[in-house]
Amino acid sequence: MIQNIINFLKNRKRFGAFALCTLLAIMAWLLVILGKTYITQLSFPVTFINEQNNYLLNTNETDIIQIEVKGSGFNLLRSNFINEHTPITMYLTKLLKTTNEIELNLNSEPYISSINAQIPYGLSIIRIQPNAIHFTLRKKHSKRVPIKFSALLSYAPKFFITEPITIQPKTLELFGDSIALSTIKEVSTENFTQKNLQANVAQTLAIKLPEGIKNISANVQKVYVSIIIEEFTEAKFTLPVQVTNIPDKKTIKTFPDKVPITCLVPLSKFKQVTATDFSLIADYAQVSISENNIKSNYNNKLKLLLNKQPSYVRNVKLSTEKVEFIYKNNVH
Incomplete structure (x- = not known):
């Protein structure tokens, strides 16, 4: 039994030594692989900044550029861990000329240097695609x-x-x-x-x-x-009926001659509102009266119209929409 335990411990030591050697070999291999120089292609969003406010720069081309870069495996691996590459910013002020057409050659100076300064550390640019971007210059x-x-x-x-x-x-x-x-x-x-x-x-x-x-x-x-919002409360008034457009030779009397109304008034103005703030009229021009009969369909009734009310009053309701009337000719 004791001998079996001794053999097990010896085997564990041999396995541990083997695993350590294997791990060291893998690490050494990775150091060699990642230390080499590689070439790959990365995608970057690009933002064009126009500092001259009098003009618009229009382009129908892509806002993504492909950059072929060279760098060690370590730097490329680090770059691949970045989920979204920081946008490349291009300032176009110096490009604005008298012409309406502009061509931006991304593979020329100073743009290579500008882009190179914005890509991840340790990478150098070989080529940029597209090679050039065209802009149309328009007056703003x-x-x-x-x-x-x-x-x-x-x-x-x-x-x-x-x-x-x-x-x-x-x-x-x-x-x-x-x-x-x-x-x-x-x-x-x-x-x-x-x-x-x-x-x-x-x-x-x-x-x-x-x-x-x-x-x-x-x-x-x-x-x-x-x-501005306020609570409203109900107010009640009784208004006299004023008949307008009465012929000179006639006198008009309405039944009733006063009409109750209800309305909603802001609480802050409730004590300020009076019946004199309203005007209720019945226009006699609605009908045409001859000496013996009424030539209309009004049946001796005049429609009421609220001619005046405060601007802040809401939901004005008349107790009746029409009033009856009689007339008589004035005797001179």
Whole structure:
């Protein structure tokens, strides 16, 4: 039994020594392999920066460049661990000339040096594809357009806005191609949805530029929106009926001569509102009266019209929409 244990321990020592030698051999092999120089191709997104604001640079070509690079296995392995390569930035200010066509040769100086400084350390550039990128130079134009508040709002019962919704600023200036700008009439905010509102709203919203239109920018990215909300309460008044357009030789009397109304008024203004803030009229011009009969279908009734009311009052309801009337000729 003891001899078996001794043999097992000896075998474990031999296996451990073998495993260590194997591991050291693999590491030595990797050092040799990774120390060699290799050539491979990497993909990089490229961003073109135009610092001259008076012009637009348009290109229909790719915004991805393929760079053939040379480097040690260590550096290439490290580069492959980067999931997304940092975009290559190209400044085009020095390219702007009087001509409308520009060709950017990526395989020439100073672009090779500029790109080389932005790729992972230890790699050197052999070749860049595409070899050249073509741009069209266009004059940049501007246009001022209104900003539309894009919203879906609902209010709690008896809560309403008491003032027009304010947007600051109300307009913005767009910059871009003249043809593209001509198709834009307004710019909207991001969608804003609120339900069962019971309090004032003060919100900063981003601007949404029209989709599908390239090379458009704006001098405003966000707007401030203010919504004033207040609770309303019911108010009741009795208004006299005023008949208008009465012929000089006639006297008109309505039945009733006063009509009750109900309306919703902001709580803050409830004590300020009186019956004199309203005007209720019945226009006699609705009918044509001869001496003996009425030549209309009004059946001796006049339709009532609320001619005046405070701007902040809502949901005005008349107890009746029409009043009866009689007339008599004045005797001189």
